[in-house]
Amino acid sequence: MQRWRSLDEMPAEWGRCVLTIGVFDGVHRGHAQLISRAVKSAAVRGVPSVLMTFDPHPVEVVRPGSHPAQLSTMHRRAELAEELGIDVFLVMPFTRDFMKLTPEQYVEELLVNRLHVSEVVVGDNFTFGKQAAGTVDTMRELGARFGFDVDGVQLLGEHAVTFSSTYIRSCLAAGDVSAAAEALGRPHRVEGVVVHGDGRGRGLGYPTANVAPAMHSAIPADGVYAGWFTVLDGDDHQRRPAAISIGTNPTFEDGRARTVEPHLLDFEGDLYEKRVAVDFVEQLRGMRKFESIDELVEAIGHDVEEARKVLSAQSVEE
Template sequence: MQRWRSLDEMPADWGRCVLTIGVFDGVHRGHAQLISRAVKAAAVRGVSSVLMTFDPHPLEVVRAGAHPAQLSTLDRRAELAEELGIDVFVVMPFTADFMKLTPEEYVEELLVDRLHVAEVVVGDNFTFGKQAAGTVDTMRALGVRLGFEVDAVQLLGEHAVTFSSTYIRGCLGDGNVAAAAEALGRPHRLEGVVVHGDGRGKGLGFPTANVAPTMHAAVPADGVYAGWFTVLGDDALAGQRFMAAISVGTNPTFDGRNRTVEPHLLDFDADLYGKHVGVDFVEQLRGMRKFDSIDELVEAIQHDVDETRKVLRAETGE
């Protein structure tokens, strides 16, 4: 898969393509449906499939400081798009000037003159252009005039719930990581770097990796979770995943004030400081609470570890 940081990286001999457009935060099951439609349409036409996303998030430009919690990094989005068969992953810088493009300018200058679209695949609620004035009907009318087709896909959902990034953020905010995973098609992953903590977990017999999340990352509600810990990048441990009991919160038993993400890796203990990692949340075990004694806390952590093994073994069929 090719990755472009802007359309300036397009090759001079670029032909036509099938394009799908959106933020694609999380690349959830609804997004996967759009991407798969674009990949299949491109194969039928014998052209490239292109996914176009934006950076920063459009809301950050429309209303400074309004960046929603991020379900996935750009690198993670690209990785997931590649798994779904996309040929080209392009990141469009979302600027104040870009935001001012009218729907007609958006389509003519970007989609037709630059990308040479043969077909555009979008969700049926897609809007675009200045003040989001363009709709699917607008896109279809422009397609008739400018020579491309539009496939508007009804958003996927189950049990009267439409899968969306907003819905998934709500699930995470409630600590319902299992529902988030159902909508995503996989557990929610939080990425970050392992930093030094206060070392309290090690003193209790349960050492933790203190993970500093990437900027704007969607952190689940305070509580304890069963999940997986994976080292990312080109590290010698890259790709290996370890069972983890994950604490999210302020450590109220010790009157903590700073909110932290601290996975305790089961059956693994090594120097992880500075490593780029992914923390996948599978199931919430309990809420965060303040214990009356250290002994009571240690007993609860041991129970969390036992439950983590049970949950993850069931997930993997062991």
Template sequence: MLRWRGVDDVPADWGRCVLTIGVFDGVHRGHQQLIGRAVAAARRRRVPCVLMTFDPHPMEVVRPGSHPAQLTTLTRRAELAEELGVDVFCVMPFTADFMKYTPERYTREILVERLHVAEVVVGQNFTYGRKAAGDVATLADDGRRFGFTVDAVSLVGEDALTFSSTYARACVDAGDVRAACDALGRYHRIEGHVVHGFGRGRGLGFPTANIQPPQYAAIPADGVYAAWFMVLSGGGQFGTLVAGERMPAAVSVGTNPTFSGKERTVEAFVLEGEPDLYGKYVALDFVEHLRPMLKFDSVDELVKAVDDDVAKTRAVLAAES
């Protein structure tokens, strides 16, 4: 799959394409419907399917400091898009200047003059241009002027639930990783580098990998979780990251109140083996919430609780295998 940083990367001899546009954070089940529709249209027309997303999140530019929790990194979004059949993953830098584009300029300069769209596939609630002045009707009008069609897709599931990144974030924030999985169509994942922590887990017989997620990552609510742990390898912001063997892990999210901790951390006790993980880039796929974060009266009580967490993690993940 081609990866473009903005439309300046579009080749001079670029032909026509089918385009789908959105932030696509999470690439949830609604996004998957949308992307699937665009891929199918591209195959019918025998042209490439292009997915356009934005970086940073538009909210951070429109209202600085309002960046929502991020369900997927750009690299993860590209990987998921490629799995769905997308041919080109285009990341548009969302700048203060880009934010001021009128809908007409947006369509003419980007969709028509640079990407040569034959068809645009968007959600029914799609808006674009300065102050979100453009919508599906506006885009369809422009399509009739410039010679492309518009397909507006409903993001509603069979159970009448409207799939949205907002809903998926709410599930993650509440620690309901099962519901998040249902909305996303896969386990919620966080990534990050393994950094040095306080070393308490090793002293208790449970050496943990202290994971430092990227800024804005959607981290589940404080508690203990059963998760799959993977070491990722590969290169570049838009390169492909390859997941190694997945290993069962009991994951603690929170401030470690038994030790009067103040810093919120994500620590994974990998149940099989004890590889040297410091500095590695890893992923956690959250499967099930096991219990809330608790303060224990003694270290012995904590160790007993962790033993129980490990047993539950093994049982949960064995059922998922």
């Protein structure tokens, strides 16, 4: 798969393509449906499939300081798009000039003159152009004028719930990582770098990796979770079981900063400065303040055993 950081990276001999457009944060099951439609159509037409996303998030440009919690890093989105068969992952810089393009300019200058689209695949709630004035119907009208097809896909959902990035963020904010995983099609992932903490976990007999998450990461609600820990750097990408604590360590008076701290089961090793991924499978309990250190240690021991049971059962199912 080719990855372009702008249209300047397009080959000079570029021909036609099938394009799907969106932020694609999380690349959830609804996004996967759009991407699969684009990939299949491109194969039938014998042209490349292109996914176009944006950086920074459009909301951050329209309303600075309001960047939504991010379900996936741009690198992760590209990985997931590649797994779904996309040929080109295009990241368009979303600038103030870009957001001023009228719907007609957006289509003619970008989709027709630059990308030479044969077909555009979007969700049926898709909007584009200045003040989001363009809709799927607008795209169809312009497609008829400029000679490309438009596939407006009904949003995927189950049990009266439409899968969307907003819905998944609400699940995570409530600590319901199981519901988030159902909508994503896989456990929610937080990526980051292991940094030095206060070493308190080691002193309690349960050392943790203090993960500094990537900027704007969507962090689940405070609590303890069963999940998987993977080192992304180097060659060792083994998925390891973990009990993950999120919160401010309320048992200790100096607990102020909110942290993501996985305790890896049956593992010893130096993880500092490693780029890692933490995948959340199930919430075990909410965060609470304990009356004594002994009570806390007992609770952690129980958390570790519960995490082991949950993850062993998942491994058997897989």
